[in-house]
Amino acid sequence: MSDQEERISETTRLGLEIVKEAEEDRLMTLSVGPQHPGSGHFRFTVKVDGDYIVDCDPDPGYVHRGEEKMCEYRNFIQNIPHLERPVIHDSSNITYSYSLAVEELVKIDVPRRAQFIRAIASELNRQIYTLYWLAIYGIFLGHSTMFMWPTGDRELIIDLMEALTGARVTHAYNIPGGVRNDIPYGFKDRCLRQVTNFEKRLKEYEDIFYNNPLLRQRTEGVAILTKEDAIKLGVTGSVLRASGIPYDIRKAEPYDIYDEIDFNVQYLKTCDSFARAYVPLLDMRESCHIIRQLLDKMPESGEVRAKLQPNPKGPPGEAYRRVESGRGALGYYIVSDGTPKPYRVKISVGSFRNLLALPHLLVGSKLGDMPSVYWSLNYWPVEADR
Amino acid sequence: MSKSDDRSLGNIKSKPSPTVASNKDLPSISPKQGETGSIASPPKPSSDNTSVQLKSEKADLPQFEKGIIDSLVSKYGDSVKIIYVRPLRIKIEVPSKDIVEIARHIRDESGFDHAESVSATDYPKTGDIEVIYHLGSYTRDDLSSHILSLSTRTDRNNARLPSLIGIFKSVEYHERESFEMVGVYFDNHPRNDRFLLPEDWADIPPLRKEFRIKGR
Amino acid sequence: MIKDLVNPTNFNLMVSKVGDVLVRALDKPLGYAINWGRVWSLWPVHLETACCSVEFGAASGPRYDVERFGIIEAFGSLRQCDLIVVQGTVTRKMAPRLRMVYDQMPEPKYVIAMGACAITGGLYIDSYNVLPGVDGIIPVDVYVPGCPPRPETLIQGTMLLQEKIKRSKIK
Numbered sequence: 001m002s003d004q005e006e007r008i009s010e011t012t013r014l015g016l017e018i019v020k021e022a023e024e025d026r027l028m029t030l031s032v033g034p035q036h037p038g039s040g041h042f043r044f045t046v047k048v049d050g051d052y053i054v055d056c057d058p059d060p061g062y063v064h065r066g067e068e069k070m071c072e073y074r075n076f077i078q079n080i081p082h083l084e085r086p087v088i089h090d091s092s093n094i095t096y097s098y099s100l101a102v103e104e105l106v107k108i109d110v111p112r113r114a115q116f117i118r119a120i121a122s123e124l125n126r127q128i129y130t131l132y133w134l135a136i137y138g139i140f141l142g143h144s145t146m147f148m149w150p151t152g153d154r155e156l157i158i159d160l161m162e163a164l165t166g167a168r169v170t171h172a173y174n175i176p177g178g179v180r181n182d183i184p185y186g187f188k189d190r191c192l193r194q195v196t197n198f199e200k201r202l203k204e205y206e207d208i209f210y211n212n213p214l215l216r217q218r219t220e221g222v223a224i225l226t227k228e229d230a231i232k233l234g235v236t237g238s239v240l241r242a243s244g245i246p247y248d249i250r251k252a253e254p255y256d257i258y259d260e261i262d263f264n265v266q267y268l269k270t271c272d273s274f275a276r277a278y279v280p281l282l283d284m285r286e287s288c289h290i291i292r293q294l295l296d297k298m299p300e301s302g303e304v305r306a307k308l309q310p311n312p313k314g315p316p317g318e319a320y321r322r323v324e325s326g327r328g329a330l331g332y333y334i335v336s337d338g339t340p341k342p343y344r345v346k347i348s349v350g351s352f353r354n355l356l357a358l359p360h361l362l363v364g365s366k367l368g369d370m371p372s373v374y375w376s377l378n379y380w381p382v383e384a385d386r
Numbered sequence: 387m388s389k390s391d392d393r394s395l396g397n398i399k400s401k402p403s404p405t406v407a408s409n410k411d412l413p414s415i416s417p418k419q420g421e422t423g424s425i426a427s428p429p430k431p432s433s434d435n436t437s438v439q440l441k442s443e444k445a446d447l448p449q450f451e452k453g454i455i456d457s458l459v460s461k462y463g464d465s466v467k468i469i470y471v472r473p474l475r476i477k478i479e480v481p482s483k484d485i486v487e488i489a490r491h492i493r494d495e496s497g498f499d500h501a502e503s504v505s506a507t508d509y510p511k512t513g514d515i516e517v518i519y520h521l522g523s524y525t526r527d528d529l530s531s532h533i534l535s536l537s538t539r540t541d542r543n544n545a546r547l548p549s550l551i552g553i554f555k556s557v558e559y560h561e562r563e564s565f566e567m568v569g570v571y572f573d574n575h576p577r578n579d580r581f582l583l584p585e586d587w588a589d590i591p592p593l594r595k596e597f598r599i600k601g602r
Numbered sequence: 603m604i605k606d607l608v609n610p611t612n613f614n615l616m617v618s619k620v621g622d623v624l625v626r627a628l629d630k631p632l633g634y635a636i637n638w639g640r641v642w643s644l645w646p647v648h649l650e651t652a653c654c655s656v657e658f659g660a661a662s663g664p665r666y667d668v669e670r671f672g673i674i675e676a677f678g679s680l681r682q683c684d685l686i687v688v689q690g691t692v693t694r695k696m697a698p699r700l701r702m703v704y705d706q707m708p709e710p711k712y713v714i715a716m717g718a719c720a721i722t723g724g725l726y727i728d729s730y731n732v733l734p735g736v737d738g739i740i741p742v743d744v745y746v747p748g749c750p751p752r753p754e755t756l757i758q759g760t761m762l763l764q765e766k767i768k769r770s771k772i773k
């Protein structure tokens with residue numbers, strides 16, 4: 001009797017296993033990247049059941065270059081060029097928080113005029129970054145015009161930055177103690193003209209791209225990241241502000257002269273893919289507004305760089321400073337042991353923090369939404385890998 | 387190939403007083419004037435010299451920040467060691483066995499709701515690894531500019547710490563990164579495996595101090 | 603010998619032999635025409651390895667517009683590509699993938715190493731995870747120096763490659 005029972009249960013178990021296997025057979029694993037039509041250098045595997053994604057596993061690290069280890073072998077000033085490489089199109093911002101942290105460790109005050117120039121450079125760079133992001137978003141959604149327009153307008157701002165710093169993308173302009181050189185003659189007028197022109201273009205972007213019914217259908221109501229989840233996952237930047245939390249480091253912890261500037265934190269409450277794509281545009285508009293005020297309030301003359309000994313060093317200690325970059329909070333945690341070289345540098349970047357939201361959002365959404373969801377996270381793989 | 391980089395920061399741990407003294411008057415952080423909270427009671431006097439140091443400098447301490455840590459100190463007493471309190475930045479050190487409980491208290495009572503970064507630092511001189519959680523707050527407006535650094539230490543030959551993933555979901559990838567870069571094993575973390583390094587990485591974790599990069 | 607070749611198991615061998623004969627016969631009269639076709643339709647693979655890709659993107663934008671020079675905007679499928687622009691640092695994790703991509707492309711194929719990192723390792727020469735140049739894993743035709751190279755430099759590099767193709771024997 002018991003023998004029979006055992007046999008039956010054995011059969012049931014086998015049957016159940018077969019059913020389970022059949023269920024698993026329906027799932028297909030797709031590997032996306034590192035060679036794919038959008039931005040490369042990132043791979044993730046998704047499991048799909050029919051049209052729906054049931055599992056997602058990001059696999060970053062294709063551009064991991066060991067920045068944090070390299071920092072320990074160079075002194076505070078030598079670190080700047082390689083630290084801006086993770087986001088070369090946002091290089092003023094990524095060196096901004098590094099400069100702030102080093103200034104705190106070495107204890108130097110930045111001249112007032114330099115603070116304004118720094119802020120102008122980083123606001124212009126935010127626009128350069130966001131335009132590139134928008135261009136790639138256009139490619140992801142198959143909207144070629146949205147690739148061409150931002151790339152073209154970006155060149156105009158790059159020209160401005162080139163006049164200011166001397167390099168197209170890798171500026172190394174914000175350094176501990178101020179900026180590398182003063183603004184060139186006639187920069188103010190040129191910048192104002194450019195900003196006014198750019199604001200007009202932003203309206204056109206809105207008409208052709210954001211009010212496009214195709215874009216709206218593909219993004220509205222897709223991949224909702226609720227407020228609670230956003231807080232729990234600790235996302236930052238435009239992703240956070242698209243989830244209805246008005247948090248911006250420039251407002252929350254004003255660095256340099258941002259507490260004298262009047263601006264609003266742009267945020268949306270719809271929490272979907274469209275909001276995440278739209279907040280960067282609002283940011284750019286606000287950034288134009290900020291640049292105008294900065295140019296207005298900037299002192300006409302003065303020092304642009306504090307005197308620094310050639311090999312700066314401070315007492316042992318540590319500093320954690322952050323700025324709002326194009327991708328959200330960008331923090332540097334620097335430990336110094338009293339020598340000219342940092343003991344440990346940790347870069348806390350927005351892209352790496354937003355990556356956690358990718359599996360969260362993709363699971364349960366359709367495979368066709370994958371490109372728009374992925375790129376709406378404002379994710380730049382090179383920065384996340386460091 | 388100079389050995390000069392192997393210097394360690396042992397003095398930070400063993401003698402916290404010079405750090406506090408040298409860093410308390412930093413010019414570049416602007417404290418928010420309107421934010422000073424109610425006048426909090428001084429921290430419980432305890433035997434270690436950190437608190438003694440803090441007590442003597444009580445007048446200089448930013449009041450609001452002190453209010454935040456007071457509730458922690460009054461609840462956990464000696465196990466919470468205050469490393470420094472500066473405007474907008476607080477650093478505390480807790481023993482690794484209490485970290486989960488204290489983190490839960492910080493999340494539920496103090497209002498810090500997410501982790502900005504997790505950094506592990508190797509100190510070969512004192513033979514331990516320090517792991518710091520930089521915690522921030524999105525929900526409370528008055529805390530939005532503050533960073534609470536929750537740090538703990540573990541032996542570097544057997545680096546094992548309880549994971550905070552149950553408290554702060556946002557530490558997931560940061561802890562995974564710390565595992566592969568410095569080699570701290572996080573108990574209860576679902577995936578302590580390769581993340582950024584190549585799959586065939588067969589060396590020691592690269593951010594350990596004895597790992598030398600080529601040509602240096 | 604002919605019998606051996608007609609045997610279906612040796613079909614591939616036969617095709618390649620016939621191909622060789624054809625190539626030798628056609629090289630003189632048709633070589634110029636075939637190379638001309640190749641020169642003006644270089645299709646790059648869309649494989650981005652590091653930050654130089656930003657300038658590659660700018661090069662296909664409206665101001666620099668590499669399509670004027672017969673390089674078509676980076677394309678999705680690598681089965682129809684014949685050019686691979688290595689855009690910057692190749693890490694140890696990316697290296698096998700780069701080789702895999704290279705192996706999957708049909709002949710003839712050309713390689714441009716863009717940026718100091720792809721040439722020697724550049725700024726990251728002492729990093730633990732970076733290859734000192736890509737020429738250890740794939741054969742490079744043209745080196746484009748710079749960190750990052752300006753789009754003009756990239757355009758000049760591709761023009762050099764076109765020169766090289768024009769002068770080469772067809773395969």
Ligand code: SF4
Nearest residue numbers: 690691717718719749
């Ligand atoms: S050459 Fe310069 S810009 Fe290009 S990948 Fe290397 S570091 Fe980046």
